[in-house]
């Protein structure tokens with residue numbers, strides 16, 4: 001059975017008058033390799049399916065990193081440094097994936113990282129992600145740049161979500177975003193700190209040049225039908241005077257954490273920490289938590305995977321605040337390894353977008369099912385019956401050079 005959402009997307013794409021300019025790209029249903037979300041065996045099946053139906057500019061936006069994409073590749077490769085060390089004759093008849101972050105119960109340690117403009121992949125956008133997160137009891141973090149406002153997504157999730165904050169360059173605007181997220185019931189703001197001043201998006205820019213369509217699905221269009229690509233078209237900025245507002249500010253320092261804390265009742269989590277010293281400074285500055293992240297290889301071209309950075313950040317946080325991570329997580333075994341090295345929860349970005357693109361909400365649900373099941377199997381194999389039983393004793397370090 002093909003989902004209605006997918007048919008809707010294909011119909012929308014087929015109706016695009018400029019489709020003919022796209023050369024070899026097409027959105028023909030018969031190109032789609034999966035008949036239903038249930039047919040997917042791993043998250044890469046959704047990547048293949050999504051590529052068939054997501055137009056080039058949007059695919060470039062989703063898949064790309066920065067510069068030559070060494071960091072993007074490193075994120076995924078980093079997990080192979082460690083092998084798993086199974087244990088036998090542990091009673092693994094009951095496996096519990098449940099965990100808690102800031103006192104909130106979650107059915108799984110796998111959370112949905114914020115991705116901007118998710119209607120670029122499927123009209124359901126962040127609402128489809130929320131419905132899937134609700135079904136699977138997963139935490140969702142909503143981007144400042146989301147295609148749907150925090151109120152709609154919270155309603156669809158049926159429980160509080162976290163709000164991802166871009167700092168902006170005008171604190172009055174930042175305050176309005178904070179108040180709106182608070183009013184919607186968000187208990188946590190995850191402030192992204194990894195892109196203070198621009199980035200070099202080579203692949204995304206290249207692919208955008210190939211794709212001349214006007215896409216009203218994800219971008220507002222002006223009176224001439226040209227897409228309005230700026231930040232000010234996003235729902236979270238509705239009602240705000242966006243004159244001169246930028247998403248980030250190059251001049252911010254650690255004082256900003258205190259400023260945020262003084263201006264919000266939400267817990268403040270720093271998303272994008274990769275060094276031990278910064279973890280220590282985060283604790284000293286009063287941050288409530290950390291997400292080790294390099295924006296999915298889209299910020300600085302460090303060439304280092306976030307999984308490689310996780311141990312030093314955990315060391316810096318010294319158990320005083322929870323450390324989470326995302327970047328390159330494609331298997332339940334990746335999640336297992338990150339939990340073993342001290343992550344409290346582990347985020348996925350692109351895999352959820354692939355599921356959404358291919359099938360809408362059911363696709364995201366299946367992505368979560370696949371990863372949860374792979375995690376469960378790793379726990380069974382290693383004799384860890386609950387998340388708190390996942391420790392470094394089940395890891396074998398093959399050395400930093402092993403990829």
Ligand SMILES: Cc1cc2nc3c(=O)[nH]c(=O)nc-3n(C[C@H](O)[C@H](O)[C@H](O)COP(=O)(O)O)c2cc1C
Pocket residue numbers: 061062063075113114115116143144145164192271293294295296297298326327328329347348349350351
């Ligand atoms: C297309 C795309 C858009 C993203 N948008 C945001 C965003 O708006 N805010 C943010 O903090 N991170 C954003 N991220 C980074 C993700 O939150 C997350 O850190 C990253 O995707 C994790 O890596 P993965 O995609 O390999 O799982 C984005 C990532 C992608 C791929």
